[in-house]
Amino acid sequence: MSVTITVLISGSGTNLQALIDAEKAGKLDGTITQVISSSETAFGLKRASEAGIATKTHILKNYYKGTTKDQIAERKAKREQFNKDLANLLIYGSTDGEPVKDYIKPQLIVCAGWMLILSPAVLTPLEKAGITIINLHPALPGAFDGTHAIDRAWKAGQDGEITKGGVMIHRVIAEVDRGSPILVKELDLKKDETLEQYEDRVHAVEHVAIVEGTNIILKTLKEKSSLKEKSSDVEEELSKLSISSEKE
Ligand SMILES: Nc1nc2c(c(=O)[nH]1)N[C@@H](CN(C=O)c1ccc(C(=O)N[C@@H](CCC(=O)O)C(=O)O)cc1)CN2
Numbered sequence: 001m002s003v004t005i006t007v008l009i010s011g012s013g014t015n016l017q018a019l020i021d022a023e024k025a026g027k028l029d030g031t032i033t034q035v036i037s038s039s040e041t042a043f044g045l046k047r048a049s050e051a052g053i054a055t056k057t058h059i060l061k062n063y064y065k066g067t068t069k070d071q072i073a074e075r076k077a078k079r080e081q082f083n084k085d086l087a088n089l090l091i092y093g094s095t096d097g098e099p100v101k102d103y104i105k106p107q108l109i110v111c112a113g114w115m116l117i118l119s120p121a122v123l124t125p126l127e128k129a130g131i132t133i134i135n136l137h138p139a140l141p142g143a144f145d146g147t148h149a150i151d152r153a154w155k156a157g158q159d160g161e162i163t164k165g166g167v168m169i170h171r172v173i174a175e176v177d178r179g180s181p182i183l184v185k186e187l188d189l190k191k192d193e194t195l196e197q198y199e200d201r202v203h204a205v206e207h208v209a210i211v212e213g214t215n216i217i218l219k220t221l222k223e224k225s226s227l228k229e230k231s232s233d234v235e236e237e238l239s240k241l242s243i244s245s246e247k248e
């Protein structure tokens with residue numbers, strides 16, 4: 001079976017659309033089986049539905065209901081529960097961890113504009129479940145981690161601090177945007193360029209990088225699973241040989 005993919009979004013979903021279009025054109029070496037959004041109003045949900053892809057939402061503010069911004073400890077606990085429930089949703093298809101019949105567990109998760117930090121309460125269970133998670137970030141490795149990276153890179157370029165911006169696809173680890181890069185694409189920063197013009201160039205590069213970077217990981221996952229199949233075939237043959245030699 002084709003490598004199964006879940007895409008995490010929070011907004012417009014133009015990068016999700018790039019993945020959907022690539023799959024439709026036979027240029028994605030996997031199958032997008034679900035999209036999960038951290039926002040109920042994300043246009044990316046409409047994009048997924050129109051492509052016939054199952055959608056779910058997982059909303060942090062619903063966990064914060066009944067608490068205020070000043071209740072720091074309570075909100076921290078609620079956020080941890082949000083993360084634990086997200087791990088269950090991804091692995092079992094339900095936030096309570098009860099396996100859902102016919103749920104297709106993803107082999108790969110792609111953060112395509114998912115705007116929430118994933119704690120170890122998510123990442124550790126995913127790793128134990130053998131699920132790979134990658135992220136699209138509109139900056140070069142080690143530069144402008146976190147949010148508003150495009151604005152920050154453009155401003156640094158205008159101030160003459162840097163001459164290069166970029167886009168990367170990287171593995172997701174607890175340290176935000178510090179996972180090993182899978183694909184890096186550089187962009188020259190231009191002094192006479194508006195933020196909007198730079199942003200347009202970044203998004204155009206993102207829509208190529210998200211497909212290219214996802215395919216790089218999909219290739220390694222397919223190689224890994226075929227190796228696993230071969231080793232289980234060898235084990236089966238060896239067990240047959242050991243049984244036949246015992247009979248002789
Ligand atoms: N543990 C990790 N989680 C996430 C990573 C990662 O590399 N490791 N990548 C991000 C995506 N991302 C940048 O590429 C990113 C998104 C959001 C934030 C952030 O600070 N979020 C705040 C909320 C911000 C807001 O609401 O505007 C938060 O989570 O509290 C940082 C980096 C996905 N997650």
Ligand SMILES: NCC(=O)N[C@@H]1O[C@H](COP(=O)([O-])[O-])[C@@H](O)[C@H]1O
Nearest residue numbers: 011012013014015016113137138146
């Ligand atoms: N730190 C993460 C981050 O900034 N991600 C950014 O969110 C946008 C999502 O756009 P989309 O919803 O149209 O795909 C993209 O520009 C992506 O680089």
